Amino acid sequence: MKTTLVSKGESGTVQGTVVDVPQPSASSLQPTQLLIKVHVSGSNPKDWKIPCFVPQLNNTNSGDDVGGTVAAVGSKVSEFRVGDRVSAFHEMTTEHGSFAEYAVVWEHTTFHIPETTSFEEAASIPLAAMTAAVGLFTSLGLPEPWNHDVLTRERSKGGVAVYGAASAVGAYVVKLLRKAEIHPIICVAGNGIDFVEGLIDRSKGDTIIDYRKGGDAIVSGLKSAIPSGQTLRYAYDAVSDHGSYGYLCQVLDTKAPGGAHLTVVLPGKKFEGIPEGVNLTITMVGSVHKPVNRDFGYAWFRLFGQGLKDGWFTPHPHEVVPGGLGGVGEGLSRLQNGKVSAKKMVFRIADTEGVTSSKI
Structure with missing residues (x-):
């Protein structure tokens, strides 16, 4: 063959x-x-x-x-x-x-x-969709669609940031978050913004931040997207490069009980400068x-x-x-x-x- x-x-x-x-x-x-x-x-x-x-x-x-x-x-x-x-x-x-x-x-x-x-x-x-599922529900520990426990869902009321939402992994993350009814979904994307727009639900607070506008705009956009009275405790970095996780760390609530949770997808990379209070995991789809x-x-x-x-x-x-x-x-x-x-x-x-x- x-x-x-x-x-x-x-x-x-x-x-x-x-x-x-x-x-x-x-x-x-x-x-x-x-x-x-x-x-x-x-x-x-x-x-x-x-x-x-x-x-x-x-x-x-x-x-x-x-x-x-x-x-x-x-x-x-x-x-x-x-x-x-x-x-x-x-x-x-x-x-x-x-x-x-x-x-x-x-x-x-x-x-x-x-x-x-x-x-x-x-x-x-297969690989991209399963990477999304493993990252969301085992690495980050977010509630799966059938888990309606009030205390479990309370922790995600500040939403979930998805960096690289136009990538295959990022897009599947968005789809699975919607299936799990977790909002707002705070997306970071660039050339694929129009595609991501078709995945989110603006009526539930979902939004998109254009990374092409630079780091300061990314950070301010993330902060603005968090619902009033809430803090951001969860982030899925489907890019894990070019400073992406650093921007997310500037917004995650490091003082939250149990800390904030960030998962990345590049094994073998050194993720330096992760602040205390951010629980970093590397999502391994091969698991x-x-x-x-x-x-x-x-x-x-x-x-x-x-x-x-x-x-x-x-x-x-x-x-x-x-x-x-x-x-x-x-x-x-x-x-x-x-x-x-x-x-x-x-x-x-x-x-x-x-x-x-x-x-x-």
């Missing part, structure tokens, strides 16, 4: 090489694994960052977002059958990722998609492939599938990059160079036809 290996080029730019490798067999699956025929692969910033910054993972298939059909199932798989339309989150940094004709995934991070959801849309969901958050991931992936049917949950906007697996390098290069806003780069595997590959 064809797969794309992602590597760091001599100039430091990411590149993709299409090669022929053996196709995983049904007999090689572990009991709760599935073999997926990949129709569309999504992409994420970490798909170029890992090969470029982690030498031992250079020149590997770094894709993890799958939209496709079930080709085979392990001996203990009970929820899926061959031919089912699914979306799945491949376990990061393991073999048989999504930049290939076939991928291997775990049952608990796979979910059914309705006929009304295209494979392109499905491929925009759903570990015992600590396995059940959480199982439940929320199924909620995403149900939400797609019910209409309260929607995929992120996407752009199909030409060339299928042959376009992976181009798509990731655009991510690396900051040329993507408010949409996902996705790759149709069928478009790979005619792309030259080499055997390894």
Whole structure:
């Protein structure tokens, strides 16, 4: 089968090489694994960052977002059958990722998609949406939609700041906050402001702050958006760079009982200057492939599938990059160079036809 290996080029730019490798067999699956025929692969910033910054993972298939059909199932798989339309989150940094004709995934991070959801849309969901859920409900400890405890919800009355609300992770954060009925949602965005406007509810105090106006405007905008008599205790930083967390720390209520809560999404980065009274967590979406958050991931992936049917949950906007697996390098290069806003780069595997590959 064809797969794309992602590597760091001599100039430091990411590149993709299409090669022929053996196709995983049904007999090689572990009991709760599935073999997926990949129709569309999504992409994420970490798909170029890992090969470029982690030498031992250079020149590997770094894709993890799958939209496709079930080709085979392990001996203990009970929820899926061959031919089912699914979306799945491949376990990061393991073999048989999504930049290939076939991928291997775990049952608990796979979910059914309705006929009304295209494979392109499905491929925009897994990693980013689960990052949003893990960050909100485990890292920040905000109440999930079914938790109506008065004391739990009292703490979030000052709202939640979402820095990078036009990104895939940020947009899913906004959608999940609305599902949980937590307002105001105080968004920080730039080129994607028009997109974010369609996600929020102004009647409930939601608002957007333009980061392009500079740090002082960001801080003053955040302060102005907090409801009268309340303080800001929660912030989700989906950017975690270019000073973003510093602006949030200037507004968070460090004197609140138990302190304020800030979660970021860049593992390995040194977050310096975090004031006393701000509880900093790093949201690790890979935790759903570990015992600590396995059940959480199982439940929320199924909620995403149900939400797609019910209409309260929607995929992120996407752009199909030409060339299928042959376009992976181009798509990731655009991510690396900051040329993507408010949409996902996705790759149709069928478009790979005619792309030259080499055997390894």
